[in-house]
Amino acid sequence: MTTTLFVPHARLEGLVDARAVELAGSRLTLTHAGGSYLVEEAVRVLREVATGEDPRQLVGTVQRRSTLTEECAGELLGESLLVEDSAYEIVSGVLLVAEQPFVPGPSGVGERAFWAALAVAGRRV
Numbered sequence: 001m002t003t004t005l006f007v008p009h010a011r012l013e014g015l016v017d018a019r020a021v022e023l024a025g026s027r028l029t030l031t032h033a034g035g036s037y038l039v040e041e042a043v044r045v046l047r048e049v050a051t052g053e054d055p056r057q058l059v060g061t062v063q064r065r066s067t068l069t070e071e072c073a074g075e076l077l078g079e080s081l082l083v084e085d086s087a088y089e090i091v092s093g094v095l096l097v098a099e100q101p102f103v104p105g106p107s108g109v110g111e112r113a114f115w116a117a118l119a120v121a122g123r124r125v
Contacts, residue, residue, distance in 0.1 A: 003098035005037075006044055006062040008091050028096055037096035041065035043081065050087035058088060064095060 007015075015021045022029045029036045042065055045058040056072065058081075068074040074083040081088040 003037075003096075005096045006042060006093055007096060008044070008093040012094060027099075028094075036099045038099060040095045040097070041092075042095035043068065043076070043090040043092050045081065046089045046091060048086050048088050051085060053086065055086065056083060058083070058086075062095065 012021075012023070016023055020031055022031055023039070026039050027036055028039050042062055044062050045060065047059055048054045065076065068076065068081060068083070072083050074081050076090075076092075079090055079092065081090045
């Protein structure tokens with residue numbers, strides 16, 4: 001099973017500032033747990049705000065930036081996405097794809113513990 005996570009840019013900046021993760025090029029590494037991820041620009045599509053219709057069924061999904069701009073001919077403007085006659089409110093961020101499946105160590109501390117600790121602390125990733 002491949003671990004894939006969406007992390008908003010603001011949250012990612014906070015994790016980097018707190019030194020919980022290291023970001024080098026297109027690779028993110030968990031500082032203490034050691035898990036590593038490939039990083040790709042992505043957006044979470046929150047709602048359609050122009051017509052009320054969602055012909056491409058994008059609302060509620062996370063989409064790679066390249067998919068939206070190349071395959072859907074979409075245009076990203078700040079926290080908005082325009083696709084044909086539809087306008088969407090989005091959250092910009094990154095898609096993290098684990099380089100290797102997580103295997104818990106004997107202590108149980110690792111990748112899952114890191115992300116779980118963020119959730120328990122009330123921080124939405």
